[in-house]
Amino acid sequence: MPHPSNTALRSIQCTQCSAPLELHGGRRVESLTCPYCGSVLDTKHEFKILKKFRGEIKKIYAPLELGMQGKIKGAQFTIIGVIQYHTIGEYHSWYEFLMYSPTHGYAWLEYDNGHFIFSYRVRELPDREIRQITKYRFTFRHNNFKVYEFYKAKIQYVAGELTWVANVGDQVKLVEAVSPPYIYTQEKTSAEVEYTLGEYLDPQIVYQAFKLTGSARKPKEVHPAQPFAASAxxxxxxxxxxxxxxxxxxxxxxxxxxxSGNKVLISHVNPDEYLAGSAEKPFTVNKSNRLIALNLYSDLDNAWAWYDVEVQKSGAPLFSMSKQISYYQGYEGGEHWSEGSKKARAYFKVSEPGVYTIQVWGEGGTGNRGTTPQNRSLRMEVKEGVIxxxxxxxxxxxxxxxxxxxxxxxxxxxxxxxxxxxxxxx
Structure with a gap:
């Protein structure tokens, strides 16, 4: 049976409120819900009133409206009907817009908080029975799906043409599985079970397809079927x-x-020497302007030491630096603890090769308040050409x-x- 032409637009008046209504759908349309008075009209029997919805319906925002036309997946579609669903037991609502194409038949465009899903009915079944288990896996059309969620929803609002008679309050059980950008849905009502295959669409592409003004609303959350897209x-x-x-x-x-460099000095300084400042250790630098590392180590235990180090050439000071070494440890509450370090390091450079001298002064103590240095020597190591x-x-x-x-x-x-x-x- 051929579809009516896209230009064969018909208009009628609502048999309840006389409001003008346009008919965009094909021959499979069974009901027309007046968006003005809420009356459901039977398109197969001279638009007889089947039911009238009463009470105010709190509609959520959607950028699409009845009668809008857009090209999706290479086919020209017209929005002929709309249903607003609400998840039972949760504060979540979304729209499903029924679209009609004279060449491609019927399809759905779902709008959910800034996300768009283009879907259509399918007759094939997956390779195994769908179970209501999160991340339960099955295969459909060579894509591996995982069950995302399962829940109940009810119809809150209906307008326009539909291929069945939908009533406000009708409930449906849904099982959704995803293989981004695809989403496979099982819909169970009291009368039948249907399956749809959906594909996530870039919101901006939908805006362009329907020539909507402005920019697409940026979604706040990730949609179950939304594919990951790395930014530039x-x-x-x-x-x-x-x-x-x-x-x-x-x-x-x-x-x-x-x-790690070449060692040019390894020497030990005892506490008596650094307390008196009599520790003078010579070393030879072979190349100029190369990084030199001074490594200090003292095996202190619950003690501290403070060292003032001076690098000299021919008795004249070139660099001076101060370094502290402290290490404390103990056993408390059934656990061993420690803090501080037994090591310190400093870097310097000299402008010319030759013989240099390191002179060390120091002080120290044990415990928290002691001022007598622990009898532990200071090990000094100088490396030339360090990176x-x-x-x-x-x-x-x-x-x-x-x-x-x-x-x-x-x-x-x-x-x-x-x-x-x-x-x-x-």
Whole structure:
């Protein structure tokens, strides 16, 4: 049976309130609900009044209206009917707009808090019976679906043409499974069971298709069928990470292997020496303007020490620095604790090679208030030609984060979709 032409638009008057009503649908339309008075008219029997809805209905916002036309998936559709559903037991409502195309028949466009789903009835069944178990898996048309949720909903509002007689208050049991951007839905009523396959549409594409003014409302939440789409920034970061992560790793490995420097001094200073400031230790620098590391170590135990270190050349001071070493530990409440460190480090450079001297002054004590240094020597180590690895470690970490920008963003996106951490079997 051929469909009526897209230009074959008919108009009637509501048999209840005489309001003008336009007919856009095809031959399968069975009911027409007047948006003015709420009367349900029988399109098969001279628009006889079947029922009238009474009372004010709190309608939610939607950018679409009856009679609007738009091209979706290459087909020209007209919105002929609308139903507002409400989840029983929850504060969640959404619209389903019935659309008609003379060439492609009927389809639905769902609007849910800024999200759009284009769907149509299907006759095929999945490879196994759908069970009401979250993340229960099945296959349909070569796509792997996971059950997202199952719930009951009821009709709150009806307007326009429908291919069946819908009543306010009618209930339906829904099981939804997702394989983004697709959503497979099982709908059970008291009379029948139907299946639909939906696909998530970019809201801006829908706005353009129906020539809606303004920009699409940005959704606040992730829709169950919404596919993850990495932004241009994330894609750029990921590409940069692919380039720089291997380079930084190679540089870091090289630095760890050869960047520790050459030892030019290893010496020990006892407390009597640093208290008197008589500890003078010479060392030789072979090349100028290379980073030199001074490593200090003292095996203190529940004690502290403060060292003033001066680097000299020919008796003239060049650099001075102060370093503290303190270490405390104990056993309390069945647990061992410790704080502080037995090590300290400083860096410096000299402008020319030659012989230099390190002179050390110090003080210390035991416990929290003691002023007598613990009888532990200070070990000094000087290394020439050191390369500090922490900068390369930071660069490597940053490049790894850039490399993982897209996977991490997708993980966060999926976590928002499901409201929990994804299973490890994905």
């Amino acid at each position: 920034l994330l894609q750029g970061l990921s590409k940069a990470g692919k380039i720089f992560t291997p380079l930084n790793l190679l540089a870091l490995i090289a630095i760890l292997l050869v960047g 500090v690895s922490r900068y390369f470690i930071a660069m490597t970490v940053l490049s790894l984060l850039a490399l993982m920008a897209v996977p991490l963003s997708k993980w966060h996106f999926e976590n928002k979709r499901w409201g929990e951490y994804e299973d490890d079997d994905d």
